[in-house]
Amino acid sequence: MAYKIKSAECTVCGACDAECPNMAISLKKGTYVIDPAKCTECKGQFDSPQCAAVCPADCCVPA
Amino acid sequence: MGNVISLDSILGVGELKAPAESTPVESSGCSSSSCGSSDGPADMDPAVWDKVKNHPCYSEEAHHYFARMHVAVAPACNIQCNYCNRKYDCSNESRPGVVSEKLTPDQAIKKILAVAQDIPQLSVIGIAGPGDSLAAGAKNTFATFEHLQKKAPDLKLCLSTNGLALPDNVDRIAQYNIDHVTITINMVDPEVGAQIYPWIFHKHKRWTGLDAAKILHEHQMLGLEMLTARGILVKVNSVMIPGVNDEHLLAVNKAVKARGAFLHNIMPLISDPAHGTHFGLTGQRGPTAQELKVVQDACEGGAKLMRHCRQCRADAVGLLGEDRGDEFTADKIEAMGEIGYDDEARRTYREHVEAERSGRHASKAAAQADVQEAVGSAVDPILIAVATKGGERINEHFGHAKEFQIYEVGPQGAKFVGHRRVDQYCEGGSGDDDTLDTVLSAINDCTAVFVAKIGGCPSKSLESAGIEPVDRFAFEYIEESALAYFKDYAERLGQGSIQARAGQDAVIRTGALTAKRA
Numbered sequence: 350m351a352y353k354i355k356s357a358e359c360t361v362c363g364a365c366d367a368e369c370p371n372m373a374i375s376l377k378k379g380t381y382v383i384d385p386a387k388c389t390e391c392k393g394q395f396d397s398p399q400c401a402a403v404c405p406a407d408c409c410v411p412a
Numbered sequence: 413m414g415n416v417i418s419l420d421s422i423l424g425v426g427e428l429k430a431p432a433e434s435t436p437v438e439s440s441g442c443s444s445s446s447c448g449s450s451d452g453p454a455d456m457d458p459a460v461w462d463k464v465k466n467h468p469c470y471s472e473e474a475h476h477y478f479a480r481m482h483v484a485v486a487p488a489c490n491i492q493c494n495y496c497n498r499k500y501d502c503s504n505e506s507r508p509g510v511v512s513e514k515l516t517p518d519q520a521i522k523k524i525l526a527v528a529q530d531i532p533q534l535s536v537i538g539i540a541g542p543g544d545s546l547a548a549g550a551k552n553t554f555a556t557f558e559h560l561q562k563k564a565p566d567l568k569l570c571l572s573t574n575g576l577a578l579p580d581n582v583d584r585i586a587q588y589n590i591d592h593v594t595i596t597i598n599m600v601d602p603e604v605g606a607q608i609y610p611w612i613f614h615k616h617k618r619w620t621g622l623d624a625a626k627i628l629h630e631h632q633m634l635g636l637e638m639l640t641a642r643g644i645l646v647k648v649n650s651v652m653i654p655g656v657n658d659e660h661l662l663a664v665n666k667a668v669k670a671r672g673a674f675l676h677n678i679m680p681l682i683s684d685p686a687h688g689t690h691f692g693l694t695g696q697r698g699p700t701a702q703e704l705k706v707v708q709d710a711c712e713g714g715a716k717l718m719r720h721c722r723q724c725r726a727d728a729v730g731l732l733g734e735d736r737g738d739e740f741t742a743d744k745i746e747a748m749g750e751i752g753y754d755d756e757a758r759r760t761y762r763e764h765v766e767a768e769r770s771g772r773h774a775s776k777a778a779a780q781a782d783v784q785e786a787v788g789s790a791v792d793p794i795l796i797a798v799a800t801k802g803g804e805r806i807n808e809h810f811g812h813a814k815e816f817q818i819y820e821v822g823p824q825g826a827k828f829v830g831h832r833r834v835d836q837y838c839e840g841g842s843g844d845d846d847t848l849d850t851v852l853s854a855i856n857d858c859t860a861v862f863v864a865k866i867g868g869c870p871s872k873s874l875e876s877a878g879i880e881p882v883d884r885f886a887f888e889y890i891e892e893s894a895l896a897y898f899k900d901y902a903e904r905l906g907q908g909s910i911q912a913r914a915g916q917d918a919v920i921r922t923g924a925l926t927a928k929r930a
Contacts, residue, residue, distance in 0.1 A: 360487070361487065361514070362487035362488040362489065362543055363487060363488050363548055364488035364489065364490070364543070364547060364548055364613075366548075367488060367547075367548035367549050367551070368548075368613075368616075395616045395617075396616070396617060397617070397618070399616060402613055402616070402617060402618040403488075403490065403613040403618070405489050405492060405543075
C-alpha cells in the first residue's frame, strides 16, 4: 500500500514533501518520488493521504 | 558630491539623450536618503513615507525611479485559484505565477547580489511564489530573507501571499523586518469566493466550496489585522473578474480599508484558453480598460488605489514594465564566481533621485494652479498616453514604446491612472501595421499621446483615429506637460477648433512578451 507521483504531471513544487508525515518523499534527479517502503498512505495519521490533498497538479495517486 | 549620475544615462536612453541640464545633487551635507521625507505627500505619516518612497510597488512616484526583483524560491501553494495554472511555463509569458527557473535560497542570494551590483535602481527584493510564499512551512522564504538581511541590509524585503497561512507567520515576518506584505483578496463573501477558489489545503485537509472560501476569508482578514497592528504595510491585490466579483470589489475595498490596508491594487483578470486555467478554458473574460477604470474610480476615496501594477512574473527583475531576468539566469550567475556586497552605486543613485524629486512637488502645484485659473472647472478631464522609459519624463520614441502610461488630466490636476502594454505577442506581430493597430486599440480612449519623437506615418494614423500625437514636450516632466497641454486643449475646445473625445474604450492586452532592454 503506497502512493506514487506521476512525474509527467509533477510541477516539482515540493508541497507534498512538506506535508508528508513519514519523510517518504524526496527529490531524485529533478523530480519528486515516494519511497513505497515508507509510505503509509497516511492511514491512522490523517483522514486522507496528505500528498494527494495538497498537490496542485493532482498527480499523487495510488501506486 | 561631484559624483552625479544622470538618471537618463542609468536608464539607458541610448540614442535619445536628455537635455544636458540634469539636476545637480545639492551639496547640503545631508547624505541620508531619509532627509527628504518632507517631500512626501501632505496626508502621509513621514515614517510611512520613508518606508514607501523607494518601493516601486507601493509608491506610484517611486515606480518611475526604482526597480524590484522577485526571487522564485517558493514554488509550493496551499490553495487553487480558478485564474491560475502553474503547470504551464513559457519564458515569453508575463503574469503572476509564471517563472522559468526555481531557485534555492542560496542561489537566490547569489542572484540578488549579482543584480544589485548591476542595477543601481534596485531597492526591493520580493518573494511572490511562483506558488505561495508562506506555503510548505515558508521554509525557503524565511531562509532567503534571513540571509539577505545579513548580506545586503540596504534592500527592502517584501512578500506576497494568499493569506491562508498568514496568521501563523506574522511573528516571523516582523522578526525578519519584512515591512511590506501583499495579500491577494478577491472577496469578502464566501459565496463569491466559492466561484474563485475550488479548494484550499488547511489543517491537513483539502476543503472545497463555501467551507474553503470561508476559512480563506477569515484567515485573510485576521492576517491583515495582525500585520497592520504591528505597523507592517499591507497592500491588497484583487483580481477583477467581470460578472464574479467586479461590483463586489467595493465591499472588498471597504473591508480592507477598515482593517488598515495601505494600498488596494485592482488588477484585470488575465484569461486565455492557452494558459489552461479554469477561467481561461471556460471563456471567462477579463475587463476592458474602461470597465477596470470605473471600478478603480469607484473605490477611490476608500483604501488608496494602486494603478501602476504590471502583474509581473514571480521572477521579474528591473523597473516595473521591464524584465531583465534573462540577464541573470542561474547559469550566468554561476559563471560570475564570487559576488561581494557594495551599496555605493545604489546609495549615490538614491541621493540623486532624492534631489531630483525635491522641487517637483512645487512645480506640479504651480502648473495645476495655472490650469485651474485659466480653465476653471467646466472642462471634462481627458486621458493622455505617454511614452516613457522612467524618471517621470517623456523620453521614449513612439515606435520603441513597449507600453504607454496613462494620465488623467483635468482642472483637478494630472494623475497616473494606468498603463497599457503594446508589446508583441510571441506568436504574432509580423508587420508594422499590426503593431500600429495594437497601439491604437490599446490607447483608443486617449485624447493625445506624448512622445519624445514620432515618425510621419504613425502620426497620420493617430490623427485619423482622433488621437493627437504630441512631441513638443520631449524630455520634459510628464505631469507638468500634461497640465500645459490641458490648458491649451481647453482653449481650443472653447474656440470650437476641436471636439471632445468621449465614450471610447480600449483593450487591455495581457499575456504578452515583457519588455526587454534594447
